[in-house]
Amino acid sequence: MLQLILYLILVFALLFFFIFMSVYGLSMIFSSAMGAPYVPTKNKLANEILKEVKFKKNGLFVELGSGDARIVRTAVKNFGVRGLAVDVNGLLILWSKILKFLDPRLRGDDKLAFETGNILKTDLTKSDYIYLFLFPALIKKLLPKFDKELKKGTIIISHGFEILEYKKKLIKKVPRNTFPTYYYKV
Numbered sequence: 001m002l003q004l005i006l007y008l009i010l011v012f013a014l015l016f017f018f019i020f021m022s023v024y025g026l027s028m029i030f031s032s033a034m035g036a037p038y039v040p041t042k043n044k045l046a047n048e049i050l051k052e053v054k055f056k057k058n059g060l061f062v063e064l065g066s067g068d069a070r071i072v073r074t075a076v077k078n079f080g081v082r083g084l085a086v087d088v089n090g091l092l093i094l095w096s097k098i099l100k101f102l103d104p105r106l107r108g109d110d111k112l113a114f115e116t117g118n119i120l121k122t123d124l125t126k127s128d129y130i131y132l133f134l135f136p137a138l139i140k141k142l143l144p145k146f147d148k149e150l151k152k153g154t155i156i157i158s159h160g161f162e163i164l165e166y167k168k169k170l171i172k173k174v175p176r177n178t179f180p181t182y183y184y185k186v
């Protein structure tokens with residue numbers, strides 16, 4: 001009897017593992033197909049990237065293509081802003097919400113919101129700060145939206161990729177061993 005129970009537990013564990021891996025794999029393919037694969041910014045860079053900006057208290061920080069929302073979570077926790085994490089991958093948004101819940105400094109804080117959806121459809125009119133770690137082709141698609149919706153003075157932080165069309169708006173470039181970070185003021 002005990003053997004049968006152990007056998008069933010093993011079968012269910014394996015089944016759960018394979019289902020989870022399939023859903024995870026499919027969600028990663030979906031992310032890539034929508035414009036950028038899930039490659040997180042290095043955790044240890046979050047504070048370094050953000051400390052270059054003078055944040056105003058309660059300004060709205062939007063991470064477009066947020067993955068596990070590590071940058072916007074750090075911004076809300078350490079830099080006094082409100083945050084919005086937007087990702088097309090519902091699994092990553094669910095994981096971000098779990099990470100928020102597990103963090104005593106963020107749990108129950110209504111300063112950090114989440115949105116599952118295409119960043120090309122997100123309302124950006126209230127943003128004060130935008131964070132991107134996206135492929136240039138997807139950034140290019142965002143530019144007409146930036147031109148139309150962003151308030152004057154909004155800061156765009158683009159990690160990894162320069163926005164060539166915004167050369168005149170560049171205020172700072174911070175080189176790093178891996179990806180540089182570009183800061184723009186619109």
Ligand SMILES: C[S@@+](CC[C@H](N)C(=O)[O-])C[C@H]1O[C@@H](n2cnc3c(N)ncnc32)[C@H](O)[C@@H]1O
Binds near residue numbers: 034037064068117134
């Ligand atoms: C390179 S990762 C960056 C993740 C996170 N910003 C970071 O720096 O750790 C790009 C993210 O963009 C998301 N993404 C790709 N295309 C998208 C789209 N059209 N709308 C919303 N999110 C998208 C992917 O799911 C992925 O999580």
